[in-house]
Amino acid sequence: MAQVPVNVTVTGAAGQIGYALLFRIASGQLLGPDTPVKLRLLEIPQAVKAAEGTAMELDDCAFPLLRGIDIFDDPRQAFDGANVALLVGARPRTKGMERGDLLEANGGIFKPQGEAINAGAADDIRVLVVGNPANTNALIAQAHAPDVPAERFTAMTRLDHNRAISQLAAKLGVPVTDISKLTIWGNHSATQYPDIFHAEVAGKNAAEAVNDEAWLSGTFIPTVAKRGAAIIEARGASSAASAANAAIDHVHDWVLGTPEGDWTSAAIVSDGSYGVPEGLISSFPVVSRDGRWEIVQGLEIDAFSRERIDASVQELTEERDAVRKLGLI
Numbered sequence: 498m499a500q501v502p503v504n505v506t507v508t509g510a511a512g513q514i515g516y517a518l519l520f521r522i523a524s525g526q527l528l529g530p531d532t533p534v535k536l537r538l539l540e541i542p543q544a545v546k547a548a549e550g551t552a553m554e555l556d557d558c559a560f561p562l563l564r565g566i567d568i569f570d571d572p573r574q575a576f577d578g579a580n581v582a583l584l585v586g587a588r589p590r591t592k593g594m595e596r597g598d599l600l601e602a603n604g605g606i607f608k609p610q611g612e613a614i615n616a617g618a619a620d621d622i623r624v625l626v627v628g629n630p631a632n633t634n635a636l637i638a639q640a641h642a643p644d645v646p647a648e649r650f651t652a653m654t655r656l657d658h659n660r661a662i663s664q665l666a667a668k669l670g671v672p673v674t675d676i677s678k679l680t681i682w683g684n685h686s687a688t689q690y691p692d693i694f695h696a697e698v699a700g701k702n703a704a705e706a707v708n709d710e711a712w713l714s715g716t717f718i719p720t721v722a723k724r725g726a727a728i729i730e731a732r733g734a735s736s737a738a739s740a741a742n743a744a745i746d747h748v749h750d751w752v753l754g755t756p757e758g759d760w761t762s763a764a765i766v767s768d769g770s771y772g773v774p775e776g777l778i779s780s781f782p783v784v785s786r787d788g789r790w791e792i793v794q795g796l797e798i799d800a801f802s803r804e805r806i807d808a809s810v811q812e813l814t815e816e817r818d819a820v821r822k823l824g825l826i
């Protein structure tokens with residue numbers, strides 16, 4: 498029997514990540530080759546026409562799995578019946594903007610979107626926030642969706658995870674497929690901590706294989722943490738195709754499961770594991786089983802890692818306090 502299509506809502510659909518993302522969703526890379534999808538695109542009124550142009554191109558691909566495209570400028574309509582929501586559209590930081598202004602501007606986007614998800618999304622809704630500051634935007638949306646289990650709100654650190662795998666593989670001269678069990682901890686920001694102490698290269702400990710602490714603290718960690726800025730500097734625009742790719746990876750693994758013997762990284766609501774205050778949306782080592790993220794437990798955290806995890810979690814705590822003060826959560 499033909500499967501019922503899955504409703505996938507994408508915000509910021511006319512933006513550069515949207516352009517790289519929508520064709521991959523429609524081609525079956527998000528939910529697998531047997532799952533038909535309906536796209537529900539949300540844009541601001543001024544960008545609806547551009548979204549319509551992208552929809553025309555999607556039509557022109559004649560993707561067998563694509564069963565419909567609807568375009569909205571109202572979050573209530575866009576999230577109605579959504580099974581998967583990719584929250585990409587956000588207010589970028591502009592010149593002279595303070596962090597508080599950025600959080601406030603994004604609160605104006607993610608609060609109504611959380612409310613709309615609460616009001617009308619499907620019972621199995623899964624939310625991935627990509628728009629920056631992703632962790633705190635996810636926290637704001639989650640705070641306004643009290644009827645949705647908090648665990649359904651996540652933020653993207655998969656791009657950082659993939660960047661770290663690539664950097665580590667290059668250092669060791671191995672294919673990326675040899676690297677497993679790498680972790681991004683904390684915030685999707687320059688304070689994030691890419692951790693190779695539990696990572697493996699072809700089954701052996703990666704930190705021992707690297708055996709170069711100067712490279713680890715002086716090159717690897719800052720390269721991964723500042724990669725977004727380096728891309729902006731080189732391309733004159735922020736990462737788009739690689740961000741879309743990571744969003745596909747995140748949702749694909751969440752719905753269909755992570756491979757046995759490995760884990761990935763995702764920012765999910767903390768249950769207090771590894772000393773991360775409960776309720777913060779922070780990146781952890783995670784596996785997905787039966788459609789739910791689970792934090793990998795029992796990893797030993799040495800002083801080097803502890804200090805870095807704590808610094809990033811401290812930043813998340815400050816962002817949470819700032820949005821609390823602004824009355825956004």
Ligand SMILES: NC(=O)C1=CN([C@@H]2O[C@H](COP(=O)(O)OP(=O)(O)OC[C@H]3O[C@@H](n4cnc5c(N)ncnc54)[C@H](O)[C@@H]3O)[C@@H](O)[C@H]2O)C=CC1
Nearest residue numbers: 509511512513514539540544586587627628629653656740
């Ligand atoms: N978590 C991560 O790893 C990454 C996050 N990002 C973030 O993703 C976001 C999107 O990036 P781009 O696509 O390059 O930006 P972009 O500026 O090309 O597109 C953003 C789109 O969002 C739309 N938008 C703004 N407010 C909206 C609202 N209230 N509802 C619906 N749509 C709205 C805009 O009209 C625009 O079309 C940015 O915040 C960027 O910083 C980018 C790369 C990686």
Ligand SMILES: O=C([O-])CC(=O)C(=O)O
Nearest residue numbers: 629656724725726735736
């Ligand atoms: O700062 C940005 O907009 C881009 C970003 O998050 C990244 O590439 O990691």
